[in-house]
Amino acid sequence: MDGVAPYVTADGRQIGGVLMDMRGITLRFGGVEAIKNISFDIREGEIRAIIGPNGAGKSSMLNVISGFYHPQDGEVWFRGEKRKPMKPYQVARLGIARTFQNIALFEGMSVLDNIMTGRLTHMKTGLLAQAIWKGRAEAEEVANREIVEKVIDFLEIQAIRKTPVGRLPYGLKKRVELARALAAEPKLLLLDEPMAGMNVEEKEDMSRFILDVNDEFGTTIALIEHDMGVVMDLSDRVVVMDYGRKIGDGTPDEVRNNQEVIDAYLGVAHE
Ligand SMILES: Nc1ncnc2c1ncn2[C@@H]1O[C@H](COP(=O)(O)OP(=O)(O)OP(=O)(O)O)[C@@H](O)[C@H]1O
């Protein structure tokens, strides 16, 4: 695991070089230092977990990666290039998609239409062009629909495709949010507590989908999760945050045996 030489995991997945490299990131909100000089990387094909107590700065870190927050200090490198400050839609165009800690879907719209919004960053034809070149817009719509249909099959949500999202139980809403992110065909997928509030069975389903996405599409995944069983099962490497600092980084076993991590997080009760 040392260095950046590609390797094959015990379960036969390919891990490549560094995809995303966060270097010395510091993020402040007024007097609050949400992230304190943190560096870590995410390798191609990897499932990378970010864990830590409430308020540790985990969501803030995903928000820096996805362009929602702009750090005061540090550098974000993606695919070997230093990223300029970018808006979220520009980050999305680089192939980075996300889900939110609090589900962010259009409750009145159907499952299908919500997932279609995941294609927006790929749409080349603007409204004017759509009016002039009707054929091109239609061809694009068909291509987008095909990708969305594949995602619906993959996540096994055919039965609810026409249901307004507002009527779905929580666990299915989370799955629809994952579907929308997948519709963007991301290179890097960011999941902020994809299993929070789920029962055991829903967690098992979501875990399986996350592993399948990684395995079948080669998608690199960074996820925040509080359930340590899930983290240990899913992730190749884990970053541990506490009060904005990084207190651990390594394989699940390394992190589990790290005394500072045990004291700050693993040894104490949390949700
Ligand atoms: N938009 C914001 N404005 C001001 N402070 C913020 C903002 N976002 C986060 N913070 C603060 O930054 C710190 C880290 O918050 P963050 O949401 O990143 O933690 P977290 O690790 O995701 O916690 P949780 O497990 O509860 O989701 C907290 O003190 C929080 O209050």
Ligand SMILES: [Mg+2]
């Ligand atoms: Mg959070």
